[in-house]
Amino acid sequence: MIPVYSVAQIRAVEAQEISKRGEASLMKQAAAELASVAVTMLADRPGTEPAFVIGLIGPGNNGGDGLYALAQLQQQGISTLALQYADQVHADASAAYQKAGGTLTDFADGQNELLGASLIIDALYGLGYRAGSPLPSVPAQSYVLACDVPSGLDPETGVAEDNVLRADRTVTFGAMKSGLLTIDAPLVTGDISVADLEFDFSSVSPETQMVDEAAAVELLNQHRSWRDAGRHKYQRGVLGLIAGSDLYPGAAQLTAKAAVNCGIGLLRTHVPESIQPLLAVSVPESVPLDDQQIKEALSSSRRHLHGKGAKISAWAIGPGLDGRTPPTGVIAEVFASRQPAVIDASGLEVVPTGPSEQPRVLTPHSKELRMLLNRAGVKVTPDEIAQDPIRWTRWAALAYNAVVLLKGPTNYIVAPNGSSLVVTHSSPQLATAGSGDVLTGILGYLLSDGSLTGTQGLRTVPNRRIMELTACAAIIHGRLGRVTAEEGTVSASRLIDNLPKVMKHFGF
Template sequence: MIPVYSLAQVRSVEAQEISRRSDTALMKQAASALAAEAVDMLGEQPVAPGTLVVGLIGPGNNGGDGLYALSQLEDQGYATAALQCASSVHSEALSVYESAGGRIQPLSKGTETLSKATLIIDALYGLGYRSGAELPLIPRNSRVLACDLPSGLDPETGVADDKVLLAERTVTFGAMKSGLLTGDGPLATGDITVVPLDFDFTGQAPQTNLVDKQAALELLDAHRSWRDAGRHKYQRGVLGLIAGSSLYPGAAQLTARAAVNCGIGLLRTHVPEDVAALLAVAVPETVPLDDDQIREALSSARRYVHGRGAKISAWAIGPGLDSRTPPTGAIAEVFASRQPAVIDASGLELVPAGPSEQPRVLTPHAKELRMLLRRAGVTVTIEEIAAAPIRWTRWAALAYNAVVLLKGPTNYIVAPDGSSLVVSHTAPQLATAGSGDVLTGILGYLLSDSSLTGVNGVQTVSNRRMMELAACAAVIHGEAGRAAAACGTVNASRLIELLPGVMKRFGF
């Protein structure tokens, strides 16, 4: 996992490192990483004719990073150009660049140069950006590599200027900054590479931790064994799904199809009669579950809470329910159990606040989080949630004694003890109808499989593991979104179709 620090923390550590190693040494080290990323983006060995890398050079050390990177690209045979975007630039770095054969010209005379750029390196402001600072106009659809962070993005709040230089990739130095993950950050930064530069963050507690694809693989592998290949369907996870209504018949189908395409051992479904026929056609692998069978499964759970021996090992509740006429009896009994559950959509209007023995993950978006907080006696606006997402998600986690996954461009996962994880830089196209139902199916499967939760019998799944698996589900969901976006537009059904291939990449 990647620790995430505040701007103040990064500035403090950076100042210590400059005093210890000099800013020139750090700039050259940062420039090497920036140049390497540029070469990777160009993907051209040997250098293709007509390739031109243009650096937008600002004042101070960020501009110095850019000039040193351009120098290294010149040494590797790339054609480069530097556009001076401030009254002065880093003199030593400029001297090195010119000695390497580079040329610099004022931005005002660089319109034609920008139009010919194969790749633009944004080395304007870095952490020094302040709202309202002048930003250049670049050609539409330019490929941009941001140095530390995109110019026009506030490094602390994640609020972006309307003219922000949208990056395809960002190379950020020292540590992951919270502003890259908050607000507009995920929409402006593209893919992020963190270059630690050997910064010493000893004594600095990270604000949270980012779960990327590699971290998700490690978390998923924590309890998996080669012996899992010999399990029968009941040992591979049995998920009980309570969902659907005549008003929203499609949501239950989406969640069910997602769980099945993830590879669940067995899916049991409790849906209204008029939805059951549709579900049987859409997902013939499912097995119906009536009220008496729910009670039987819950009775069995007193001896086998989870894993081997449990008739149902986890629950998914909420997608497509009509909150005006919910199956309250069955849901109330499940809520009183000690089996893990993911609760989404209309299920969030039914989950009780206060103490609970059930390990739960609530998956609201911002509007639903506001509703949950209001039910718990806390009044907050959508704007306040956007400005401090971890704070308000933590309030909900405490109020409902549950892990809460706040959905959005960045997913914030917070446990009742205040610990948190984030998953970011998924496809923005995931904001589409039914996408959350697919996430519920993915997480329901992960919670049902004892080889992933690491518990069996009367043990309950810890909130820490619930939080980790929620983050893994968000990463898988994001990977499916990216795969779908690479092929065209994104919809929930397309995500489900791609899930088997995505799951295979995660070791399933």
Template sequence: MIPVYSVAQVRAVEAQEISKRGSESLMRAAASELAAAAEAMLAQTASPTDALIIGLIGPGNNGGDGLYALTELAQRGYQTLALQCTETGHPEALKAYASVAGTVKSLSEGEEALSSASLVIDAIYGIGYRTGAQLPKLPAGTRVLACDVPSGLNCETGSADDDVLLAERTVTFGAMKTGLISQDAPLVTGEIQVATLDFDFSSITPETHLVDENSAQELLNVHRSWRDAGRHKYERGVLGLIAGSALYPGAAQLTARAAVACGVGLLRTHVPEEVQSLLSLAAPETVPLDDEQITEALSLARRHLHGRGAKISAWAIGPGIDSRTPPTGVIANVFDSRQPAVIDASGLEVVPTGPSEQPRVLTPHAKELRMLLRRAGVSVTTEEVRQDPIRWTRWVALAYNAVVLLKGPTSYVVAPNGANLVVCHAAAQLATAGSGDILTGILGYMLSDSSLTGIYGLETVSNSRLMELTACAAVIHGQLGRVTAQQGTVSASRLIDQLPAVMKDFGF
């Protein structure tokens, strides 16, 4: 997992590194990382002699990084141009660029050249940016590589100005910074590459950890074994799904189809009678589950929580339930069990507050988180949730004694003890009806599989493992959105079509 630090923490470590190694040495090291990233971005599209790389240069060290990067690129045969966006520039870096016959113009003098640029390096402002600075407007379709932080993005808060320079890739120095994964940041940073420059953060506690695709692969493999290949369907996990209503029949179908597409061993479904026939057609692999069978399953679970006698390994509750007439008796009995459960949508309106033996994951978006807070006696606005997501997600995690996944472009996974993980850069196309139901199916399957939870017998899944699996499900969900979007517009049904291939990529 990638440690994430505040701007203040990064500044403190950077100051220590400068005192040991000198600012010029660090600047050149940062510039080398930036130049290498520029070459990688252009590798498939242009040869050095055909490519024009323009640097937008600011007044401080960020501008110096950009000038030194242009110097390296010019030495490698690229056509380069530096456009000075302020009256002053970094003197030593300007001398270095002049030594390779680099051309420096004011922004107003060279602005027309931007339309011919193969790549623009945004080195105007770094972590010191403050809202309101005048930023250049780039031609549509301009490829932008941001130096440390996209100009126009507040790296402390993640809030971006309307005219922020949208990056295709950001090379950030020292460490991942909180503001690069908060609020607006995932929409403007593009792919983030961390150039650590060998900064020493050993004495600093990160604010959180970012779970990316590589981290997710590692977390998923913790309990996997070669013996998994010999398991039968009951050993692979049995998921109980309580979902659907006459008002919302589609949600149950989407969650069921998602769980089946993931490869769940067996899916048992408790849905209203009017939904059952539709579900049987949509997902014929499912097996109905009535009230009596749920009672039997819960009774057996008290003796065989994750053993051979258990009828259900985990639960998924809420998609498509009509909150006006929820199956409260059945749900209440499941909430009293010790089997893991993922709770979404209308299930969030009936999940009890307070202490519980059940390992739970709640998956609200911001408005649903506000509703959960209100049920717990805390009144906040959706904007307050947006401004301080970890704080308010922590409140919900504590009030409901559950791991909470706050969904959004950046998703926050928080445990009752305050521990948290972050998943960033989910595809914007996932903001479509039914997408959350699919996430419930993915996570429900993962909670049911003992090779992923690592739990057998009468033990329960720890909150730390719930957090890890929840973050992994969010990573898979984000990758699913990106893969689907590459082939056209995104709908929930198209997401499910791509799900088996994406799951395979993660080792399923």
């Protein structure tokens, strides 16, 4: 996992590193990382030979990083041009670049060259950007690599200007900055890589941890065993789904299909009688579950929380429920159980506040988070949530004694003890009806499988593991969005169709 720090924390550590190692040494190390990523980006974009890289050079160290990187590209035989977007630029870096054979010219004199650039390196401001600072225009569809922070993005708040230089990739230095994960940032940074430059953060506690795909694979494999190949369906996870209504019959089907396409051992479904025939046709693998069977399953599970004796090992509650006609009283018994549960959509309107033995994940978007907080007596505005999402997600996690996943371009996952994880992805296409129902099916499956929770017998799944699996579900969901978007427009049904190959990518 990747630790995430505030700008103030990073500035303090950076100052220490400069005093120990020297500014020039750090700049050249940062430039080497930047140049390496530039070469990779050029290789990933065929048909742009001969390569031509333009650097947008601002004042200070960020511009210096860009100039040193351009010098290294020149030395590798790649044609470059530096466009000076400031009265002054870093003198030593400028000299090194021109010694390498590069050309430095004013932006106004060379901006027409941007049309022919294979890659544009944005080295204007970095951490030094301030709202209202001048920003250049670049041609539409430009291929952009941001040096540390995209210009026009506030690195502390994550708020971006309308004319921000949107990057296809960002190389950020020292550590991941919290402002690269919030509000507008995930929509303008592109893929982020961290060049740690061997900064020493041993005396600083990160604000949170970011989970990426590599970390997700490690987390998913944490409790897997070669013996899993010999399991039967009851040992591969049994998910109880309480969902659907006459008003919203499709949501239950989407969640059920998602769980089945993830590879669940057995899906038990508690849905209104009117939509049982629909579910039987669309998801024939599902097995109906009535009130009496739920009580029997809960009774069995009190003796065997996980393993072959447990008739249901996890629950998914909420997709498509009609808040005006809530499900039968048996749902209260499920909330009183000790099987892990993911609760979404209208299920959030009925989940109780306060202490609970049930390990839960609540999965609201920002509007639903506000509703949850209001139910708990905490008044908050949408703007307040947007400005400080981790804070308000922590309030909800504490009020409901649950892990809370706040959905959005950045997913914030917070436990009742205040610990947190974040997952970010560049899949805006996931903002489509039914996408959340698919996520519920994915997470329901992960929580149901004992080889993933690492929990057997009468032990409950600890909140830390609930958080980790929730982050993994968000990672899977994000990749699912990207894979589906590569093929065309995105809908929940198309997400579900792609689930088997995405799950295979993660080792299922």
